[in-house]
Amino acid sequence: MKQISLDEEYEKDTGITPQDIAELRQWLQTQPHLPEKYITDLDLILAYHCCHNSSGLTKQVLDLNLTLRTLFNNIFKDRYNDRIEKLMSDLLLTPLSMRTKEGYVILYARLLNSDPKVFHYGDAVKAVLMVIELYQYEEGTWPGMLLTVDFKGVSLAHLAKIDLFSLQHFLYYLQEAILLRLKGMHFLNAPPFIDKLLLMMKPFMKKELMDMLHIHTADSKNLKDYFPIEALPNDSGGNAESNEKHKDMVLAKLKDYKPYFEEESNKRVTESLRPGKQKTISDIFGGVEGSFKKLEID
Known part of the structure; x- marks a missing residue:
C-alpha cells in the first residue's frame, strides 16, 4: 500500500492549497460527531476537489x-471478507490503464463467471466502492470518472438477484456523497432486457444521472466518442491486457489493502454526539431538502 503524497496532490492543477485543507481540518475539529482523528488530509482533498473547492x-x-x-x-459494514474475495474472482472491476481525452478514469466492470448462482449484487456494490477507494488512495484526485458496465454474460436471472435496498443505497451514495466527480455511466453490450433494469433504477435516479447514462448495444458505433475502445481488455474488444490479467492484478491489490479497510471502519459518525437532531435512514430517504452534490454533464 502506497498512498499518493500530499506534495504530489498539491502539484496537480486543482487549485487546492494546504491552507484550504488546514481550514477544513479546523472545522472538522469542531464537529464532535465526526471521526476527526481518522480523517486524513487526503480524504479532505478528495472531498474538497469533488465539491469544486467550495468549503461550504x-x-x-x-x-x-x-x-x-x-x-x-449493507455496503460499508465488514467490507473486506471472504465473500468479497470470492466475488472478485468471478467479476472484473478495474480502472483501465488509458484515460479519456479529458483525463477521466474509466472504471470497467463485467462478469467473468456468468453463472447467476455466484452473483451477489450487494457484494458487487461493496466491491465497486472498495476498488474506487483503493485506487484513489494511490492516485488521489481524478479530473473525473466514467463508470462503465459491460453486460456481456448478464442474463435476466442476474437482474432477479438485484435487491432494491442495495440499489437505492448505491445510487444515492453515487449521486450525493461519493468523493469524486462522476462524469458518465456507460452500459456496454446492452441486452434487449436492459429496459427492465432501467425501470428498477429510475425511481432512485436524479435527472442529472439519467442524462449521464449512455446505453450501447453490441453494434453501437458511438462508444469511441466517449473513450478509447483500445483501452478495453483484449478479450473485451480492446488492446489492453486480458480480463484475467486485469482481474489478477486487482485481486492481488485488494488483498494488500485488507489493513486499509480495517482502519477505514473507524470513519463512522457517532450520532449521539451530533449537534441537533440525530440522522437516521428515514431522514435520508424521507425527504432530505435538496441535494448537496452537483452532478455534471459533459
Whole structure:
C-alpha cells in the first residue's frame, strides 16, 4: 500500500492549497460527531476537489459521506471478507490503464463467471466502492470518472438477484456523497432486457444521472466518442491486457489493502454526539431538502 503524497496532490492543477485543507481540518475539529482523528488530509482533498473547492459544500458532503458509511451497513459494514474475495474472482472491476481525452478514469466492470448462482449484487456494490477507494488512495484526485458496465454474460436471472435496498443505497451514495466527480455511466453490450433494469433504477435516479447514462448495444458505433475502445481488455474488444490479467492484478491489490479497510471502519459518525437532531435512514430517504452534490454533464 502506497498512498499518493500530499506534495504530489498539491502539484496537480486543482487549485487546492494546504491552507484550504488546514481550514477544513479546523472545522472538522469542531464537529464532535465526526471521526476527526481518522480523517486524513487526503480524504479532505478528495472531498474538497469533488465539491469544486467550495468549503461550504465540502462540509455538507463530507458529513453526508460519513453518515452514509455509518447508516448503510449493507455496503460499508465488514467490507473486506471472504465473500468479497470470492466475488472478485468471478467479476472484473478495474480502472483501465488509458484515460479519456479529458483525463477521466474509466472504471470497467463485467462478469467473468456468468453463472447467476455466484452473483451477489450487494457484494458487487461493496466491491465497486472498495476498488474506487483503493485506487484513489494511490492516485488521489481524478479530473473525473466514467463508470462503465459491460453486460456481456448478464442474463435476466442476474437482474432477479438485484435487491432494491442495495440499489437505492448505491445510487444515492453515487449521486450525493461519493468523493469524486462522476462524469458518465456507460452500459456496454446492452441486452434487449436492459429496459427492465432501467425501470428498477429510475425511481432512485436524479435527472442529472439519467442524462449521464449512455446505453450501447453490441453494434453501437458511438462508444469511441466517449473513450478509447483500445483501452478495453483484449478479450473485451480492446488492446489492453486480458480480463484475467486485469482481474489478477486487482485481486492481488485488494488483498494488500485488507489493513486499509480495517482502519477505514473507524470513519463512522457517532450520532449521539451530533449537534441537533440525530440522522437516521428515514431522514435520508424521507425527504432530505435538496441535494448537496452537483452532478455534471459533459
